[in-house]
Amino acid sequence: MGRRLIVSVDSEKCMSHQLxxxxxxxxxxxxxxxxxxxxxxxxxxxxxxxIDAAASCPMAAIVLHDEDGVAVAIH
Amino acid sequence: MTPTIDLLxxxxxxxxxxxxxxxxxxxxxxxxxxxxxxxxxxxxxxxxLFFRPEISSDRVRPLIGKSKSATSESDxxxxxxxxxxxxxxxxxxxxxxxxxxxxxxxxxxxxLEAQIHEITDRLISEFIASGESDFIKHIAFQLxxxxxxxxxxxPYSDRDLFKTWSDDLALIAFGAGGNIRDDRxxxxxxxxxxxxxxxxxxxxxxxxxxxxxxxxxLVHSDQSIDKPLSDTEIKSMCALILFAGHETTTNLIATxxxxxxxxxxxxxxxxxxxxxxxxxxxxxxxxxxxxxxxHRWVVDDFVLREQSIKKGDRVLLCLSSANRxxxxxxxxxxxxxxxxxxxHLAFGKGIHTCIGAQLSRIxxxxxxxxxxxxxxxxxxxxxxxxWVPILSARGLRELHIxxxxxx
Numbered sequence: 517m518g519r520r521l522i523v524s525v526d527s528e529k530c531m532s533h534q535l536x537x538x539x540x541x542x543x544x545x546x547x548x549x550x551x552x553x554x555x556x557x558x559x560x561x562x563x564x565x566x567i568d569a570a571a572s573c574p575m576a577a578i579v580l581h582d583e584d585g586v587a588v589a590i591h
Numbered sequence: 592m593t594p595t596i597d598l599l600x601x602x603x604x605x606x607x608x609x610x611x612x613x614x615x616x617x618x619x620x621x622x623x624x625x626x627x628x629x630x631x632x633x634x635x636x637x638x639x640l641f642f643r644p645e646i647s648s649d650r651v652r653p654l655i656g657k658s659k660s661a662t663s664e665s666d667x668x669x670x671x672x673x674x675x676x677x678x679x680x681x682x683x684x685x686x687x688x689x690x691x692x693x694x695x696x697x698x699x700x701x702x703l704e705a706q707i708h709e710i711t712d713r714l715i716s717e718f719i720a721s722g723e724s725d726f727i728k729h730i731a732f733q734l735x736x737x738x739x740x741x742x743x744x745x746p747y748s749d750r751d752l753f754k755t756w757s758d759d760l761a762l763i764a765f766g767a768g769g770n771i772r773d774d775r776x777x778x779x780x781x782x783x784x785x786x787x788x789x790x791x792x793x794x795x796x797x798x799x800x801x802x803x804x805x806x807x808x809l810v811h812s813d814q815s816i817d818k819p820l821s822d823t824e825i826k827s828m829c830a831l832i833l834f835a836g837h838e839t840t841t842n843l844i845a846t847x848x849x850x851x852x853x854x855x856x857x858x859x860x861x862x863x864x865x866x867x868x869x870x871x872x873x874x875x876x877x878x879x880x881x882x883x884x885x886h887r888w889v890v891d892d893f894v895l896r897e898q899s900i901k902k903g904d905r906v907l908l909c910l911s912s913a914n915r916x917x918x919x920x921x922x923x924x925x926x927x928x929x930x931x932x933x934x935h936l937a938f939g940k941g942i943h944t945c946i947g948a949q950l951s952r953i954x955x956x957x958x959x960x961x962x963x964x965x966x967x968x969x970x971x972x973x974x975x976x977x978w979v980p981i982l983s984a985r986g987l988r989e990l991h992i993x994x995x996x997x998x
Contacts, residue, residue, distance in 0.1 A: 528932060531944045532642070535692060538685060550642050550941070574949055576697045591698050 518563030521588060522581045523570075527551040529577035536578060540569035552577070567591070593618060597625050598884075604980045607883065608924075611912035620898045628886075628905040629898070634916035634936070636895060637908045641941035645891040646906065648943055651678045672783075674824070675831045677943060684942065690812050690820055691828060694742070694805045695946045700953065703738065707957050710737045715965050720998040724972055724991040727845050731990070734958055735840035738950070742836070743829055744804025745793060752789065756782040757837050760830070761981070783830060790826040805832070832947075839881040840951045842979075842986030844958050847875045849976050849987050850926065852969055857928050861963055868959040871928035872952060873935065876914075878926050880937030883911040883985040910936050911985060966994035 523543060525536075530551040536544040537552065543561055547553035558566070570578035570590045580588040596610060597603060603610055614621050614632040621630045631637055640646050651673035672678065676687040693699070711734055718729040736750040745753075759782035762775035793806050801807040809825045820828070851871065852858050861867050885908040892901050900906070914935045915923040938945035945951070962969065972991040979986045 528934075531938070531948075532941045533944050533946075534942050535688075538689060571696055571698060572692065574692070574695055574697065574944075574946060 519582050520559055521563055521566050522583070523554045523558045523566060524579045524581075525552045525554060526577045526579060529575045530573075531575055531577075533574055535572045535574065536569050539572045540565055543569060563588075593621075595625065596621060596623050596630065598630075598982055599625075599980075601980070604982075605978050607911060608915060611909055611915065614909075615912060615916055620896045620900075622898070623907075626905075626907065628907045629900055630907045630909060631895070632909045632912035632916075634913040634919040637910065637913040637936060638940055640887065640895075640906065640908055641939065641943070643893065645889055645893040645900075645902075647680050647888045647890045648678055648684070649673075649680045649890075650886050650888040650905075651675075672827075674827050676828070677831065677835070681942070686818065687820075687824070687828065688942070688946070690809065691805075691832075692946060694808050695950065697949060700950050703741065703950070704953060704957070706741060707734070707738060707954055708961075710734060711957050711961050715961055716998075719966075719994075719996045722998070724993060726848055726990040726992045727841065727987065730958065730962075731841045731845040731848070734844065734954055735837050735951075738840075738954055739833055739836045742805050742950075743793075743832065744797065744802055744806045745789075749789070752785070753833055753837065756786050756830075757834050760834050761838060761984070786830045786833070787826050790829045791822065793829075794822055794825055805829075835945075836947045836950070838984070838986070839945075840947075840954055842881040842984065843872070843876065843951060843955050845987045845990050846879050846881070846985070847872065847955060847959055848962065848969075848992065849971065849990050850875055850879060851928065852971055852992075854926055857926060858963075861928060861959075865960045865963050867928055868956045868963075870931050870933065872955045872959065873933040874926060874928050874930045876937035877920070877930070877933055877935035878914070879985050880910060880914065880935065881985055882937065882939075882983060884909050884983045885939065886983070910939070966992075966996050969994045 527549070532546070532550045532552070534546060534552070537546065540561070543555055543558035543566065544552045545555060566580055567588065567590055570580055576590070580590065582588060594613070596614065598607055598610065611632050614630060619631070619633045619636060623630050631640060651669050676684055676691070679687065714730050714733050721729065723729055732754065736753060737747050740747045740750060740753070759778040762779055794810055797807045797810050801811055806825070806829065809820055809828060812819050851861065861871055887906045887908060889900055889902055889904040889906060892899065894900065914920070914937060917923050938948040970993050972993050977988040979988055
């Protein structure tokens with residue numbers, strides 16, 4: 517069991533490619549302004565799944581933090 | 592009275608912005624007999640249409656057999672490019688995209704950065720040593736050609752082949768005007784056949800000896816995904832990436848130099864602080880981005896600004912117009928290299944947003960930083976810029992410069 521991560525989307529960067537939604541529909545959906553929004557249960561998903569989904573974003577718009585607020589490297 | 596809107600006259604191809612400005616203010620959802628299309632020019636409308644379910648990107652296949660001048664040659668060509676990811680809807684689109692996007696993840700793209708620095712430095716040194724003035728031929732064309740060859744896994748020495756194929760395909764994919772329209776299907780067909788044979792050779796090589804390149808990634812694609820790519824699909828994808836990743840980036844770099852250098856105050860700001868290249872590139876993308884118009888097909892009736900748009904109609908999404916909409920941008924006709932935020936639509940929006948946008952931005956940023964630092968006192972050697980006579984694309988035909996760098 518990895519760390520619990522906090523997920524956010526930079527809506528200024530998001531261009532609605534929707535790759536995160538294809539990759540991890542449990543964590544993301546398309547919001548009313550057509551940018552990705554984070555679903556409530558996202559933080560319960562595994563660290564690996566979240567890092568993979570964040571890495572799939574061509575705009576690097578998905579940001580992950582640990583519970584101490586430290587940014588998680590996305591590779 | 593509505594003037595006749597014709598975006599293919601010599602005057603409109605040279606400068607479409609006055610027509611766009613008129614349409615935005617007077618008839619933002621305009622039916623054009625001339626273009627057999629709806630012309631959509633306001634930012635909010637263009638941005639919204641990227642997400643309308645009534646709008647389809649599957650815009651090539653419906654043309655097969657429809658044109659009055661259809662021949663078996665034109666139909667075969669359309670059938671081939673009709674499978675391109677850019678002209679398909681989900682689920683075909685989702686599958687193709689899922690297979691190719693790993694190659695465009697930011698972490699993969701960032702690895703190309705050191706190489707892009709090296710290639711750009713070499714090109715600029717060669718340009719200085721040559722004493723030539725043709726910036727497109729020596730730099731703006733060469734850099735994306737080298738990067739795309741690297742990415743695909745094709746030898747850079749074959750770049751002249753790519754140039755011919757890319758130019759000939761542009762005739763059909765971007766909609767050329769004038770006399771060159773006549774034999775465009777035959778030319779594009781020869782280009783696609785040539786590319787197909789070439790990439791089959793590379794696929795066969797990489798099947799047994801995979802490298803760190805896109806063709807290897809595609810040949811050995813994830814078997815867990817729905818259906819791996821066939822050789823025909825890989826070739827089609829390579830042709831698309833070669834074509835889409837090349838000319839548009841060449842145009843971005845050349846348009847940047849052609850547009851920013853004559854604006855002395857802007858250019859001097861950039862020389863004083865080359866880190867402004869980042870916002871400056873966004874501004875050039877907004878001001879005269881490489882894609883002027885995107886075509887879309889209507890698959891279900893809908894209403895936009897009281898106009899009834901019907902199934903089977905064609906829509907022209909005018910990105911160049913949206914990006915100068917005063918409802919969205921302050922002083923849109925002014926080039927301001929420090930503009931931020933800059934939510935332009937130059938790369939599109941939604942599931943068809945350009946997958947190579949970040950790569951293109953990195954290439955342009957490195958090229959511009961190096962041009963302003965290594966070519967002191969760069970000046971244009973031509974009175975007026977000449978733009979390509981193409982409906983969908985925006986780019987300079989040629990760009991001659993002088994500078995004071997010593998070889």
